[in-house]
Amino acid sequence: MAKQQDVSGVATRVSRHRKKLREQGLRPIQMWVIDTRHPDFAEEARRQGAAVAQSAGEADDQAFIDAISDLDV
Template sequence: MSKTLSSTEKVRHYRQSLRAAGMKPVQFWATDPRAPHFAETIERQCRAINASAEEQEILDFCDAAAADIEGWV
């Protein structure tokens, strides 16, 4: 009769298999779009970008990079 694994044991086995495949866990933090003032911050940053002298150069670079990705455009 096989033993039923707990969820903790399943996660441990899963992580071990990922590590064996050369992966490692990474934690990162991202801005919460539900946070107070998130929309205002985004609008302020967009205005700063739009006012930037380098904006068109950056957009051209992004377009060229996206064109290299199959199925992107």
């Protein structure tokens, strides 16, 4: 278990770092993203992919994805 002194040292460094970032005009945000490890993720991704593939704008959608994708990796 971490000592109180160790924890407060980390908290001080983090506080200084955040203060410096704020001085640079940045602010912290919290962002929630899809958990790709969730058991339902793959099924939902397949469902949404199939819906896009069957949509009237599929060709335009795919052209857009192709245009912004760097496939020469």
